[in-house]
Amino acid sequence: MDLLKVTNLNKSYGKKIILKNINLDCKVGEIIGIFGRNGTGKSTLLKLIFGTVKADSILIEINSEIIPQRKVISSKRIGYLPQDTFLPKEQRVREIIPLFFPNGEEQDKIFYSPQVSSFEKIKVGKLSLGQLRYLELLIIGSLSHQFLMLDEPFSMIEPIYKDVIKGLLLELKKSKGIILTDHYYYDVLEITDKNFVIKDGKIFEIKDKNDLVKYEYLNSNE
Numbered sequence: 001m002d003l004l005k006v007t008n009l010n011k012s013y014g015k016k017i018i019l020k021n022i023n024l025d026c027k028v029g030e031i032i033g034i035f036g037r038n039g040t041g042k043s044t045l046l047k048l049i050f051g052t053v054k055a056d057s058i059l060i061e062i063n064s065e066i067i068p069q070r071k072v073i074s075s076k077r078i079g080y081l082p083q084d085t086f087l088p089k090e091q092r093v094r095e096i097i098p099l100f101f102p103n104g105e106e107q108d109k110i111f112y113s114p115q116v117s118s119f120e121k122i123k124v125g126k127l128s129l130g131q132l133r134y135l136e137l138l139i140i141g142s143l144s145h146q147f148l149m150l151d152e153p154f155s156m157i158e159p160i161y162k163d164v165i166k167g168l169l170l171e172l173k174k175s176k177g178i179i180l181t182d183h184y185y186y187d188v189l190e191i192t193d194k195n196f197v198i199k200d201g202k203i204f205e206i207k208d209k210n211d212l213v214k215y216e217y218l219n220s221n222e
């Protein structure tokens, strides 16, 4: 089974240590959840693995093959869903899909995915947040990248699309490994195989919601 291994990850901004000696593995077939209070470094962690933020040190390996950080994007092995939308607002959904997938068969796979026919004629800027996030995930998930870094796939999304997105992620994990972060911890815990919390620059594996309290991500009455 394909394995993404990240070791010796360190990142500081000036004197502020954000992430210290982080090690993290992700196998194809796994969804890994990363929790942490605001500003603890979750987005930074995903960007470091994707290569858009430069690490102080990092070793990224896929099946023991070293992928230098500056070559992650061109290697097309690791995909990334940013927190903010990356699709042009003025174009209709049915015009955007062919931009990413020139091949008709690949386009059809997206056009025939659940719900897409209900919004394919709409301009991206007019989609609901759930439709937009789902479309972005369909596009990123249909690329060939073996591993996906997803920054807040559930944030602000209407319940019906949360379920559609959960279904999509569970389908995608059959052929990919996924690392995601989101404050909607109920939704995350429903679909993840392993979970971690970042606190004071370090990463800790957690078993359940009680551990989120233990590491002070949640209050005991939440």
Ligand SMILES: Nc1ncnc2c1ncn2[C@@H]1O[C@H](COP(=O)(O)OP(=O)(O)OP(=O)(O)O)[C@@H](O)[C@H]1O
Binding pocket: 013, 018, 036, 037, 038, 039, 040, 041, 042, 043, 044, 045
């Ligand atoms: N370019 C930068 N220069 C300086 N500090 C930065 C920069 N980018 C991020 N930071 C700091 O690094 C820390 C981690 O930021 P990051 O966005 O990774 O947090 P996060 O855990 O994803 O937060 P949130 O839950 O709010 O999305 C924060 O304190 C942030 O202010």
